[in-house]
Amino acid sequence: MTAAPAKNVNSLGLPKADYKGLPTTLCAGCGHNSISDKIIDAAWDLGLKQEQVIKLSGIGCSSKSPAYFLGRSFGINTLHGRMPSVATGALIANHTLYGVGVSGDGDTGSIGMGQFKHMVRRNLRVVYIIENNGVYGLTKGQFSATADMGQEIKYTGRNELPPIDLCLEAIVAECGFVARSFAGDPKHVINLIKAALNYRGTAVLDIISPCVTFNDKDDSTKSYSWGKSHDERINDFSFVMTQDEIAIEQAEGETKAVELHDGTSIVLQKLAEGQHDPTDRMAAIKLLEDARAKQRFITGLIYINPNRPSLAEHEHLGSTPLSALPESKTRPSRESLEKVMAGMK
């Protein structure tokens, strides 16, 4: 940061309370609430203008949460599984906005899998958070497609089908920012959100977020106790703002810096023997396959590739958002129409 902000206000001079939303209506102790809090922390810390952020969601418990953070940001609660398409339209109509999408494992992994993968494939610039708890909460506890194989829930019985790994799906669809985290690890979540907000494409954050009502038994891999006892950090990084030259200098040599949007960077801590290098796509796929086979609860930055052009870049959009172009730019002249008509004779 250029100047140390005054205490309790951010670089815009705003207190954190300014970034709050409405009171949550989710269950007490729900992982989603702690993720909402971390989005507030990250946005406040980065000094984001809330008016420059749009919050998007699908349908489900997770998708209710955008009402509970960044109260001065525009929000849109869309259809079940269809937030990626709405995000695509909105963030191409105005590509200067930050997009924060909140989805769930049902919303993304089942009804919305197609849209999710196509959004990733297009590399829309958006932070796509999956609040992953393995169950459908609002409809009272059916298994989702990320539920553990062999798991039993009182209401639904036994799940006989293998889970879908949404990080793996994202990497296969050419996602350039894939991370997994745990709602019970706030610091890690904040750090990831900050980096993701500055990534020039789709950043997929698969955050295991326990459902205290339907899926928090100790033997569930989506429970608090499982997360706390099994969390296996695959790497660590720090998020560095452009101006923070000291941090970059310190970083050089010892670590690996990956440049993000507007000159911000992720500085990866020096990898210890056997630690995962997130710039290696094949290694990332192998790691996820291994984690799946051994039921390892890995967290960290799984894959990063800052080189793919974003959808807005692919569309060659200018600096003025499409939504702000005046009529003089979007209605061609009378003479041009006469010329087109003359060519039809």
Place this chain on the structure above:
Amino acid sequence: MAVSDMPSPQTAERPPVVNMFSIMVATKNGSGSQTANTALLRALFKMGIPVSGKNLFPSNIQGLPTWYTIRISADGFTARRPLSEIVVALNPATAMDDYKEVEKGGFYMYADDIKIEMNRTDISHYPIPAKSIPQKFEKDPKLRGYAANMVYVGALAHLLGINMDDLRSALMFHFKNKPKPVESNMQIIQASAEWAAQNLKKSDPFKVEPLNKTDGLIMIDGNTAGALGAIYGGFTFCAWYPITPATSLADALTAYAPRLRMDAETNTPTYSIIQAEDELAALGMVIGAGWAGARAMTSTSGPGISLMSEFAGYGYYAEIPAVVWDVQRMGPSTGLPTRVSQGDVLGTYYLGHGDSKHVILLPADPAECFEYGWKAFDLAEQLQTPVFVLSDLDIGMNQWMSKPFEYPDQPMNRGKVLDAKKLDELGGFARYKDIEGDGVGYRTLPGTAHPLAAYFTRGTGHTEKATYSEKPDDWMNNMARLGRKHETARAIVPQPAVDLVEGAEIAIISYGSAHPAVEETRWRLEKNHGVKASYLRIKALPLAESIKDFVAAHKRVYVAELNTDAQMYQLLRLHVGDLQNKLVAANWGDGLPLTARWMTKFIMDKEGAK
């Protein structure tokens, strides 16, 4: 018009039939006949003769039968005719059926290798060397098949008197002024015309003569017209998914937008066109873009409309502007994907679950496709709701004569949008509050730099301030306001075109591509039967109030449309209430454009011969 009463060739001494007949060309799909047919059509158009062309094609890339009909009408009638005086047969598979299709007194031109029994004495027969002429001139065996089509063009040019210069400029139009393909095709046409002059003895009365009835007109398809309308309407975002017969609308956008919509200062496009993964995502993107302030559109056909249902209801309830083109084809289901229908009227009007009803525009020709192409954005933003434009395959994919399109006569209407300055003045806003009583609230656009700008958009029940609500009163008030908004729409959408005929006891109501056949039907009714008929053409839904008076003023009102369930008839019955027994459903749905012959007979059967 009554060419069918003409004597057969054997009775000799037939007066010439000038500029009043139809040609049907039967070929195989993918054989390149489209070039030949559109060249014929445009050459006739360039000669000043009113023409219309209709392509009856299969859902297939190559090999299945396809037919192209050209109607030549000095009187300017452009509706499809059920039979043709001239049939050109190049497809052995359909040659026998095509033979039977020749109108009495007409002629059958056929590739000379077609071997069928030809025993009709009421028509003329002209074999043409469709293979040997191309063999002489075209070295590339791949192109020889295409060149075969130019043989019938040349033979017809000779027999009918089509101007060679006009054929050349028609080919120039088709090949975008590339001389090489134009000259190689002209070579075949000329050789074939010369061959015909030496080898065919003309025994038919048909000929064309130059007129001046197409002066100042253009020839264009409705999908290109709709795309141009969108370009001049300031579309900034389009998401679409390929589907016949709507694809060529998005194709035309993609072709014209780079020419017409680059920002001269920054050399960047002032639009984005995205091919979505399906129609559901296409409308999702359009809704997202409309919410964020773009003029957003999609184009699709019936199956896509089905997929868009949930988002259409969302757009209606969350009040987000969007423009959806439905270039209708025949359903239900995959149905007849390359044939025309007006079968999406009811489904689209009520698209979405729960209580929803939409604004629909009903263009009848390319000029209206252009007009509604830009007007739809004004209406969508004014009313903050999805607006559907229901065109169809006949309008969208066939070539129509048209007056040149008129430049938009009013600046864009972006609707009720509050910017930061206005928010400062007002000290805040409630998104869904009905301040003016027209049912339309004020909105702000994401990115508006003002602490009071943001609101939360949702498909769930909400208050005037856009907060979540399950309260019965909030729900009822909101739905009542949406009802008021629909009434506002009723008053500001394009109003019907009405032709009240003095002394007419009966009337016809129609819309869209049924229009040319209805115009011709009225002419036939009066000329052949002495029956006068008033006419009202619906241009939009919700239905105009004035329709009630129109129905009241007549004894019987025939509702002409192209579908099986008489869909507009059903909506009209609801609309006119006590007058509903005056309405007669005159619907036809076989996948082909409406004909005046059927329509006239239908009405006269009901009215009784006079």
